[in-house]
Amino acid sequence: MRRSLLWLTVLLTGCAGSAPEESGAGVGAESAAATALGSGPASRTAFFGDLHVHTRYSYDAYAFGTRTDPDAAYEFAKGNPITHPAGFEMQLDRPLDFQAVADHANYLGMLPAMTDPDSPAYDHPVAEVVRTAETVEERQGIFSAMQPYARVMADQDSSFRDHLDMDVVRSAWAETIAAANRHNDPGTFTAFIGYEYTSAGRGGIYNNLHRNVIFRGDRGPDVPFSRLDSFNPEDLWDAMDGWRADGMDVLAIPHNMNGSGGRMFEFEYFDGGAIDEAYSERRSRNEPIAEMTQAKGTAETHPSLSPNDEWADFEIMPYRISTSILSEPPGSYMRDALRRGLAIEEGGVSNPYKLGFIGSSDSHVAAGVFDEEDYTGPSGLMQATGERRGSLPVEATDNTIDDGTGRHFSTSNAITNGGSGLAGVWAEENTRESLFDAMRRRETFATSGTRIRVRFFAGVGLGALDLDDADLVSAAYAAGVPMGGDLVSSTHAPSFLVWATQDPLAAPLQRLQVVKGWVDGAGETREQVFDVACSDGLSVDPATDRCPDNGAAVDLATCEISQGVGASELRTLWTDRGFDSTQRAFYYLRVLENPTCRWSTWDAVEAGVEPRADIPSTIQERAWSSPIWYTP
Numbered sequence: 001m002r003r004s005l006l007w008l009t010v011l012l013t014g015c016a017g018s019a020p021e022e023s024g025a026g027v028g029a030e031s032a033a034a035t036a037l038g039s040g041p042a043s044r045t046a047f048f049g050d051l052h053v054h055t056r057y058s059y060d061a062y063a064f065g066t067r068t069d070p071d072a073a074y075e076f077a078k079g080n081p082i083t084h085p086a087g088f089e090m091q092l093d094r095p096l097d098f099q100a101v102a103d104h105a106n107y108l109g110m111l112p113a114m115t116d117p118d119s120p121a122y123d124h125p126v127a128e129v130v131r132t133a134e135t136v137e138e139r140q141g142i143f144s145a146m147q148p149y150a151r152v153m154a155d156q157d158s159s160f161r162d163h164l165d166m167d168v169v170r171s172a173w174a175e176t177i178a179a180a181n182r183h184n185d186p187g188t189f190t191a192f193i194g195y196e197y198t199s200a201g202r203g204g205i206y207n208n209l210h211r212n213v214i215f216r217g218d219r220g221p222d223v224p225f226s227r228l229d230s231f232n233p234e235d236l237w238d239a240m241d242g243w244r245a246d247g248m249d250v251l252a253i254p255h256n257m258n259g260s261g262g263r264m265f266e267f268e269y270f271d272g273g274a275i276d277e278a279y280s281e282r283r284s285r286n287e288p289i290a291e292m293t294q295a296k297g298t299a300e301t302h303p304s305l306s307p308n309d310e311w312a313d314f315e316i317m318p319y320r321i322s323t324s325i326l327s328e329p330p331g332s333y334m335r336d337a338l339r340r341g342l343a344i345e346e347g348g349v350s351n352p353y354k355l356g357f358i359g360s361s362d363s364h365v366a367a368g369v370f371d372e373e374d375y376t377g378p379s380g381l382m383q384a385t386g387e388r389r390g391s392l393p394v395e396a397t398d399n400t401i402d403d404g405t406g407r408h409f410s411t412s413n414a415i416t417n418g419g420s421g422l423a424g425v426w427a428e429e430n431t432r433e434s435l436f437d438a439m440r441r442r443e444t445f446a447t448s449g450t451r452i453r454v455r456f457f458a459g460v461g462l463g464a465l466d467l468d469d470a471d472l473v474s475a476a477y478a479a480g481v482p483m484g485g486d487l488v489s490s491t492h493a494p495s496f497l498v499w500a501t502q503d504p505l506a507a508p509l510q511r512l513q514v515v516k517g518w519v520d521g522a523g524e525t526r527e528q529v530f531d532v533a534c535s536d537g538l539s540v541d542p543a544t545d546r547c548p549d550n551g552a553a554v555d556l557a558t559c560e561i562s563q564g565v566g567a568s569e570l571r572t573l574w575t576d577r578g579f580d581s582t583q584r585a586f587y588y589l590r591v592l593e594n595p596t597c598r599w600s601t602w603d604a605v606e607a608g609v610e611p612r613a614d615i616p617s618t619i620q621e622r623a624w625s626s627p628i629w630y631t632p
Contacts, residue, residue: 042474049098052360061364062111064380070179073366086384100194105226107150109172207261216249255291258299262331280352289356292446293421295378302329339525356442356626359421370449375599390415391600442484450506455499456625463495493579499571508566518585535567552594559597589625
């Protein structure tokens with residue numbers, strides 16, 4: 001239903017520019033400014049993918065009922081149907097361009113092996129619980145039983161090695177690598193070799209310090225470095241440096257920093273002591289990008305960190321992962337990390353937080369869910385129904401909550417999950433090498449699940465560009481730097497080319513915004529959000545730096561969206577009138593679609609009930625470019 005409504009909207013909506021820009025697999029429309037670009041940077045195309053997918057080899061996914069393997073995950077990414085643990089079929093509306101299966105390295109493949117009588121893991125102390133669990137409650141018991149082995153062990157506790165069969169781990173890792181190599185099809189579909197490093201912080205106190213580890217080539221180490229080797233991410237970086245020296249280029253992607261309890265982006269080493277040049281160089285070398293958004297929340301910013309940003313409350317998951325303990329916003333969100341990086345650099349140490357942005361799903365059913373209407377949650381049988389997801393009312397118990405209307409809903413944190421996100425990469429071709437190199441240089445962007453395309457350039461010479469020039473992209477590369485880049489110091493204010501095109505299967509665009517952070521004259525970091533382009537012929541109010549409301553609305557009875565409102569493309573040149581050549585700064589582009597129904601409202605509409613009153617009924621899907629930094 002949603003797709004047909006959105007196609008109708010596309011047909012009826014006015015365009016603030018030309019047709020949608022460059023496309024990867026399954027999209028197929030190009031603007032005049034993106035054609036005949038020749039070779040070099042201007043020929044780069046936007047490819048969309050997911051670098052965070054779990055299969056049966058992850059102990060939590062297996063507990064959630066997932067039985068599909070890496071092969072099935074790659075088939076799904078290529079557009080083929082697979083079966084959800086609850087028995088229904090899942091299929092993307094369009095194939096992805098690339099994907100990485102990133103199963104948890106700790107206890108990799110051990111739970112499936114516990115069901116094999118020929119495996120030594122069959123006699124593991126937890127095996128009987130794993131084999132007999134059927135109900136959701138019994139499956140939840142797997143996590144309690146596994147806790148001493150795979151979740152919260154301190155570094156000094158080695159008792160797990162008595163029951164961890166490393167031959168099982170090596171076998172599952174070898175099959176993970178083999179599946180990626182089987183499905184990798186240069187020029188058509190890229191399958192990256194990867195896994196997840198799942199640190200919970202000191203003493204296993206659920207401070208989420210997780211990273212996805214992605215390899216550039218066709219091989220990996222004999223066994224992945226996991227939390228069972230060390231909770232300290234700095235030890236992971238040492239391992240990565242060793243792999244790189246052995247010819248295996250690799251990068252790590254932090255995710256769910258929103259649940260890190262303030263520990264993802266600190267001013268100190270993991271074990272204490274102020275960040276120094278060695279730390280910054282090592283972190284920057286190993287972690288050039290971070291996962292802005294995924295199923296367990298969006299980590300751009302938090303209302304308490306950005307009180308003057310009206311859109312700061314987007315899909316906030318406020319808890320530490322797998323708990324109901326509130327996370328600490330400072331040090332847990334991307335914009336705050338960017339500001340901290342400026343402050344560190346102001347203090348004389350290189351910026352360790354020059355991070356590009358991507359999105360991914362963190363699906364634990366071998367299949368990312370990016371469409372709000374088709375949302376089924378990332379956690380298999382645990383979230384297979386609206387009642388379990390907290391979107392549909394249930395009978396009142398001690399474990400339910402009143403939404404303010406007298407109806408009761410599950411208290412599960414599942415209601416804070418969302419249908420997100422996707423990684424966008426500007427690369428010359430759809431190959432491991434080209435995509436990886438683009439991630440290394442941070443020419444990436446994140447979306448909340450739709451396939452918005454964003455361009456973002458900055459440079460002193462950009463102000464003279466012609467927005468209607470068929471060679472606009474070539475001219476922008478020649479006169480400035482793209483997203484992820486660094487501006488050369490200048491006494492003149494840089495101009496910014498900001499450009500976004502609508503996903504043809506999603507809602508029209510409402511506005512383009514530039515988010516700026518800087519160090520003021522007193523040495524304090526500050527931030528501001530500027531609307532820079534408005535849909536429907538509206539103009540930014542210079543007194544407020546905001547577009548007027550374009551009137552886009554949603555019928556909550558049907559989830560139908562306004563017709564003839566919004567833009568299929570927005571682009572403009574913008575100059576920062578508050579630019580000070582002596583002040584460090586960063587800038588990134590944020591794109592907002594018109595409002596649409598949140599997944600919880602779609603659940604309610606399809607069930608014929610009123611949406612839950614204490615949860616937002618609508619969202620504005622969005623995209624974020626990687627930042628551009630200015631250094632005096």
